[in-house]
Amino acid sequence: MxxxxxxxxxxxxxxxxxxxxxxEEVYMVETWPAGATVTLAWDEPATLFVEDDGGDTRGTESExxxxxxxxxxxxxxxxxxxxxxxxxxxxxxxxxxxxVAKDGYQPVSVHVKTQVAGTGGLAMAGNVxxxxxxxxxxxxxxxxxxxxxxxxxxxxxVKLEKVDANPTLEPPSGRGDRVK
Numbered sequence: 133m134x135x136x137x138x139x140x141x142x143x144x145x146x147x148x149x150x151x152x153x154x155x156e157e158v159y160m161v162e163t164w165p166a167g168a169t170v171t172l173a174w175d176e177p178a179t180l181f182v183e184d185d186g187g188d189t190r191g192t193e194s195e196x197x198x199x200x201x202x203x204x205x206x207x208x209x210x211x212x213x214x215x216x217x218x219x220x221x222x223x224x225x226x227x228x229x230x231x232v233a234k235d236g237y238q239p240v241s242v243h244v245k246t247q248v249a250g251t252g253g254l255a256m257a258g259n260v261x262x263x264x265x266x267x268x269x270x271x272x273x274x275x276x277x278x279x280x281x282x283x284x285x286x287x288x289x290v291k292l293e294k295v296d297a298n299p300t301l302e303p304p305s306g307r308g309d310r311v312k
Contacts, residue, residue: 155279156180157224159244160287161232163216168234168292172212178226179208224281230288237292242285249282 161170181204212220216232227246233239 155224156221157283159220159222159283161214161216161218161220161230162287162289163232163234164291165234166216168216168232168237170214170216170218171231171233172220172222172228173231174210174226174228176226177208177210178223178228179206180221180223181206222283224279224283232288232290232292234292236295238295240290240292242288242290244283244285244288246281247284248280 159172161172163170183204212222214220222228225246228244230242230244231239232241
């Protein structure tokens with residue numbers, strides 16, 4: 133029983149939300165029509181944990197970083213790009229702007245912010261509930277990793293509006309003088 137309690141304490145030390153929800157999520161962007169260029173631009177640099185491909189990882193090792201598994205490395209970035217429909221693996225932490233553009237259509241921008249998720253708050257409360265067992269450490273890990281957060285809106289889906297290719301530039305007077 134004592135070993136089970138110790139194991140439970142160690143799990144809680146890394147943060148309930150970090151363990152149950154993770155620090156990354158999948159974010160989707162869809163457009164009609166499909167095939168638009170989509171850019172996610174962060175307000176501040178963001179960090180992702182990726183599998184180590186065995187290549188040169190100098191300066192990217194995540195050893196000593198809480199919640200990062202051995203065999204993974206961290207990358208920092210300020211923007212991601214893709215083509216719709218697009219799915220991105222992104223950190224839960226950090227606000228960003230989604231910009232969608234396609235030739236012949238009006239570009240669309242949506243600002244995506246973060247808020248505490250219902251399940252993230254519940255997991256954070258788990259740290260408080262087990263406060264005698266390194267719960268505060270887990271709370272700090274959860275709060276700094278962004279594991280308790282979710283993005284709002286949770287995805288972007290837009291219908292692109294066509295740009296009028298031949299706008300009428302006739303003056304209202306009907307005299308026939310072209311407007312420049």
